[in-house]
Amino acid sequence: MSPEPFDDRDGTVWLDGAFVPWREARLHVLSHGLHYGGAVFEGVRVYGGRPFKSVEHAERLRASARELNFALPYTAAELDAVTREIVSREGITDGYVRPVAWRGAEQISVSGAGNSVHVAVAAWEWPHVFADGAQERGIRLKTSRWRRPSPDTAPVRAKAASLYAIGTLARDEAEAAGFDDALLLDHRGRLAEATGANLFLVIDGELHTPVPDGFLDGITRQTVIALAGELGLTVRVRGIDPAELALADEVFLTGTAYEVQPVRTVDDRAFTVGKTTLRLAEAYGELVRRTD
Numbered sequence: 052m053s054p055e056p057f058d059d060r061d062g063t064v065w066l067d068g069a070f071v072p073w074r075e076a077r078l079h080v081l082s083h084g085l086h087y088g089g090a091v092f093e094g095v096r097v098y099g100g101r102p103f104k105s106v107e108h109a110e111r112l113r114a115s116a117r118e119l120n121f122a123l124p125y126t127a128a129e130l131d132a133v134t135r136e137i138v139s140r141e142g143i144t145d146g147y148v149r150p151v152a153w154r155g156a157e158q159i160s161v162s163g164a165g166n167s168v169h170v171a172v173a174a175w176e177w178p179h180v181f182a183d184g185a186q187e188r189g190i191r192l193k194t195s196r197w198r199r200p201s202p203d204t205a206p207v208r209a210k211a212a213s214l215y216a217i218g219t220l221a222r223d224e225a226e227a228a229g230f231d232d233a234l235l236l237d238h239r240g241r242l243a244e245a246t247g248a249n250l251f252l253v254i255d256g257e258l259h260t261p262v263p264d265g266f267l268d269g270i271t272r273q274t275v276i277a278l279a280g281e282l283g284l285t286v287r288v289r290g291i292d293p294a295e296l297a298l299a300d301e302v303f304l305t306g307t308a309y310e311v312q313p314v315r316t317v318d319d320r321a322f323t324v325g326k327t328t329l330r331l332a333e334a335y336g337e338l339v340r341r342t343d
């Protein structure tokens with residue numbers, strides 16, 4: 052059975068200040084956001100009915116819009132309240148929330164000025180990104196020919212829809228070649244990240260992760276670095292050459308959707324799903340489900 056399409060479901064979506072029936076949450080085909088990529092979005096995970104770090108995600112949505120020179124008409128506190136309300140209305144237990152903001156249809160021109168700003172929030176049940184068993188086995192990455200652009204070429208700090216065009220090209224090529232996801236290098240040819248998650252290497256029991264100067268400094272990345280500190284692990288944030296994968300015993304990805312996701316192979320190089328990754332995955336799993 053094919054999965055339910057995202058435009059044909061029961062339920063409610065919050066759109067521009069009102070809760071509307073899911074199928075009526077529409078925008079016009081001449082929206083600026085659709086034609087010129089004037090859109091930003093977020094992904095928030097829900098654990099046991101509670102959105103994790105919802106305020107941080109709302110703040111990042113506002114910051115992403117600012118990077119694209121538009122302002123959201125809602126505060127982070129208001130967006131957090133909407134997120135909680137939609138999760139509760141939809142009865143989500145373990146799922147995902149997608150806030151999105153885009154420029155409207157007042158004018159069709161490369162210039163973004165003069166367009167209204169629209170905001171929507173939708174939520175659905177979504178326990179895991181990858182197939183069952185991927186957490187235990189690890190996933191397979193293919194190094195992509197597509198790279199993360201330099202910070203003077205694109206708004207790399209923003210979670211901007213336009214940047215995901217690169218991720219889609221990379222991910223589609225990786226999947227067509229039989230891999231689970233792509234590993235992208237940055238504009239200098241250093242290790243960057245996967246299509247929707249940040250990268251960590253474990254070398255001699257220490258964590259090494261690239262400097263986030265050309266890609267998103269993920270909320271999960273920051274959370275895992277803090278957890279690693281609590282566990283007494285050393286974390287080295289530095290430029291990492293792809294050849295250094297040969298030194299790594301373990302490799303894992305971090306992201307709201309991916310959580311702490313072990314990597315089994317990068318191209319034809321194999322890694323173990325080892326104890327450092329598993330300790331962090333366990334600590335992260337405990338943190339996100341904590342009710343205090």
Ligand SMILES: Cc1ncc(COP(=O)(O)O)c(C=O)c1O
Binds near residue numbers: 246267269
């Ligand atoms: C391209 C990209 N990098 C990194 C991340 C990880 O960010 P976070 O941990 O805030 O979800 C994401 C997911 O949001 C992403 O899409």
